[in-house]
Amino acid sequence: MTVKARPVRIEVLPAGASVGYGSEWIAERQSVIATLPLGYADGWARSYWPGAMALLRGRRVPLVGRVSMDSVCADVTDAGEATMDDEFVLLGGQGDERITPTELARLRGSISHEVFCAFGPRLPRTYLADGEVVAVSTQADRVERRAGTSW
Numbered sequence: 001m002t003v004k005a006r007p008v009r010i011e012v013l014p015a016g017a018s019v020g021y022g023s024e025w026i027a028e029r030q031s032v033i034a035t036l037p038l039g040y041a042d043g044w045a046r047s048y049w050p051g052a053m054a055l056l057r058g059r060r061v062p063l064v065g066r067v068s069m070d071s072v073c074a075d076v077t078d079a080g081e082a083t084m085d086d087e088f089v090l091l092g093g094q095g096d097e098r099i100t101p102t103e104l105a106r107l108r109g110s111i112s113h114e115v116f117c118a119f120g121p122r123l124p125r126t127y128l129a130d131g132e133v134v135a136v137s138t139q140a141d142r143v144e145r146r147a148g149t150s151w
Contacts, residue, residue, distance in 0.1 A: 058095020
């Protein structure tokens with residue numbers, strides 16, 4: 001299983017600027033922050049901060065600031081120029097690097113099965129067979145399929 005996202009915003013913040021609820025993370029230097037559209041409403045636990053990482057071009061970058069309902073922020077200052085087309089991996093592998101369910105479970109004080117079960121229906125699913133996409137499922141698809149049926 002892989003969880004990945006593309007940024008919805010990339011911003012240069014001055015030293016002293018804060019990120020996240022409660023302004024608990026404060027930039028010690030000018031920092032480049034990428035906002036990713038994944039939050040606790042999607043199953044990305046608030047307990048993942050501090051400590052969680054994402055992969056950008058096969059390199060670990062720290063996730064900073066409290067996890068929001070709909071987003072999490074990555075500090076990409078040391079990762080080279082980030083673009084809106086970059087793919088961030090929050091669970092799974094990219095290049096030679098991996099973020100494992102065990103790593104995330106440790107941050108949430110739980111087990112890896114809970115990591116998998118926490119991801120909610122808002123996250124689209126892409127199903128692969130032999131490296132080829134065989135199906136894509138989104139929350140909208142689920143609602144559309146149920147329309148016109150009796151509950």
